[in-house]
Amino acid sequence: MSTAPIHAANPEELREVRFDAAMESQIAELLTHYPIPRAALLPVLWLCQKRYGWIAPGVMEAVAARLGLSPAYVQGVVTFYTMFHTTPPARFVLQVCTTLSCAVCGAGELLAHLRKRLGIGPGERTPDGTFQIVGVQCLGACGSAPVVQVNDDYYENLDPAKLDALLDELAAAKE
Amino acid sequence: MEPTLLKARGLEGSRTLASYLSRGGYEGLRRALALGPQEVTKSVIDSELRGRGGAGFPTGRKWTFVPKDHPGPRYLVCNADESEPGTFKDREIIEHDPHLVIEGIAIASFAIGAHTAYIYIRGEFVRWANLLEQALGEARREKILGADVLGSGYSLDIWVHRGAGAYICGEETSLLESLEGKRGFPRLKPPFPAVVGAFGKPTVVNNVETLACLPSILTRGPAWFASIGRPRNTGPKLFSVSGHVVRPGVYELPLGVTFREIIFEHCGGIRAGRKLKAFFPGGSSAPVLTAAEVDTKADFDACAEAGTMLGSGGVIVLDETVDMVEAAANLAHFYAHESCGQCTPCREGSDWLVDILHRILAGHGRAEDPDTILRICRFASQGMTICPLGDAFSLPISSIVSKFRDEFERRIAAATPAPPRKHPVLPWAGPRPGFGR
Numbered sequence: 001m002s003t004a005p006i007h008a009a010n011p012e013e014l015r016e017v018r019f020d021a022a023m024e025s026q027i028a029e030l031l032t033h034y035p036i037p038r039a040a041l042l043p044v045l046w047l048c049q050k051r052y053g054w055i056a057p058g059v060m061e062a063v064a065a066r067l068g069l070s071p072a073y074v075q076g077v078v079t080f081y082t083m084f085h086t087t088p089p090a091r092f093v094l095q096v097c098t099t100l101s102c103a104v105c106g107a108g109e110l111l112a113h114l115r116k117r118l119g120i121g122p123g124e125r126t127p128d129g130t131f132q133i134v135g136v137q138c139l140g141a142c143g144s145a146p147v148v149q150v151n152d153d154y155y156e157n158l159d160p161a162k163l164d165a166l167l168d169e170l171a172a173a174k175e
Numbered sequence: 176m177e178p179t180l181l182k183a184r185g186l187e188g189s190r191t192l193a194s195y196l197s198r199g200g201y202e203g204l205r206r207a208l209a210l211g212p213q214e215v216t217k218s219v220i221d222s223e224l225r226g227r228g229g230a231g232f233p234t235g236r237k238w239t240f241v242p243k244d245h246p247g248p249r250y251l252v253c254n255a256d257e258s259e260p261g262t263f264k265d266r267e268i269i270e271h272d273p274h275l276v277i278e279g280i281a282i283a284s285f286a287i288g289a290h291t292a293y294i295y296i297r298g299e300f301v302r303w304a305n306l307l308e309q310a311l312g313e314a315r316r317e318k319i320l321g322a323d324v325l326g327s328g329y330s331l332d333i334w335v336h337r338g339a340g341a342y343i344c345g346e347e348t349s350l351l352e353s354l355e356g357k358r359g360f361p362r363l364k365p366p367f368p369a370v371v372g373a374f375g376k377p378t379v380v381n382n383v384e385t386l387a388c389l390p391s392i393l394t395r396g397p398a399w400f401a402s403i404g405r406p407r408n409t410g411p412k413l414f415s416v417s418g419h420v421v422r423p424g425v426y427e428l429p430l431g432v433t434f435r436e437i438i439f440e441h442c443g444g445i446r447a448g449r450k451l452k453a454f455f456p457g458g459s460s461a462p463v464l465t466a467a468e469v470d471t472k473a474d475f476d477a478c479a480e481a482g483t484m485l486g487s488g489g490v491i492v493l494d495e496t497v498d499m500v501e502a503a504a505n506l507a508h509f510y511a512h513e514s515c516g517q518c519t520p521c522r523e524g525s526d527w528l529v530d531i532l533h534r535i536l537a538g539h540g541r542a543e544d545p546d547t548i549l550r551i552c553r554f555a556s557q558g559m560t561i562c563p564l565g566d567a568f569s570l571p572i573s574s575i576v577s578k579f580r581d582e583f584e585r586r587i588a589a590a591t592p593a594p595p596r597k598h599p600v601l602p603w604a605g606p607r608p609g610f611g612r
Contacts, residue, residue, distance in 0.1 A: 083339045
């Protein structure tokens, strides 16, 4: 298994967003799941994040228009949740769990190792835009601590050596 | 005990419909459809099944709160948010046996008369959301779901709805807000979701593990289920054990085993020959128990008698090397991050706990700090907030201060005064040491 990189669209491209036919048909399908259009907001935002890599203001406006909501409302929802990127993410977002079970099983060593190897800590990204580190709360995989989620994938039972192998693999497959 | 919820674990291709059918899958749903909604509800009441999500409310009774004469649609929601620290059991069921969850949802939906059900799964669980989608696709193709469930004339659609990273959305009213496309702010109760739930309609929210118990209650009978454990605390239970044990993981055991058995027999004891110091019996929101309390029985009532709760069955085990002040700070940080911000006692209280605990860790503790922490915990719990998140940090953190007060006092005795601050009313702005950062 190899994690696919995120291709974040250029902010310029997302200044004004028009959904293409494929997106429109997926949105139309999602709307059939719910009695009201607003309920499709999270699924549509996920669709957009998958397509554009992040939720730019232009994306929020397009989603709002499509679902009959105000852009301010959509922004309120987007920023309530932690998983929507409101700035372009790096190709690989390393989400290091820091809650109790991971913390007592070596999450701190992983973060220290990442700082040594990549020169960055939580909230920072490498200058080449390959890696970004986020310290996150419990990922629900405490039995295989410590855990790092890279983009959509879980990597469990990690130690510095396994983390090194993972970073090598990701850096090599970055394009 | 022969596993019921995890019997697919280790079987080749266990996620497929073919494998599920070969193990007698969807027989419980078939039986439910033949019995009718009232008989199904009666079976679940007789089984004495209690909700596995954390609150331990009797499942069958919850279903009876749905108004019988309500004309409009009603909904069943499967709570797969699994965000309580120390809990990773629902993921295990979905990983090995997604059809077990789907069958449970279908049985519950039929019992309450719902024709649409949602699985609310935490946003991080992309892989497990996909596994559910695949299994739902198979079930739709084979006419197990859709307009005519197993040829009975009953119709049911099940949709997967992904969250987007918010602990609070595991709380049922916040989950419903999130399902409706809003921020996850908990609702004031009453009205309870069974009366006014998703989209203003009667809604039952049940946990993944609760629903996964239903097929076997239908096929093997409520008496079989009730024969496991003791009255009011019946059935198999998944325990997610993490932290300093030799073999962490998910264990299916009868309710009422002791924590000693879980930690020392099933999980092989404490790593590296060290000693047990403390453990959270039911996720991080349950008051902590000390090594001296390890003979407590792991069921709802025994945990309540011991002043804690079984919660989700997430057992977090800490060995003698753990500094309990750091553990308290780590948890406070979690809850401060996850507080939705709606209620002042929870929003402010959790932040102040982070500040005080980090100031103690930074070597500037004050003699009055332990009592201040206890006071904040009282202020943020006992019905002072809309949802139980205030209690969820107040109970464990006050229990850590009460049971390990000497560790706080030792640090405070060695403390130096904090450097003067320009604005004394502002929170602690100095370094925040501690693990994970």
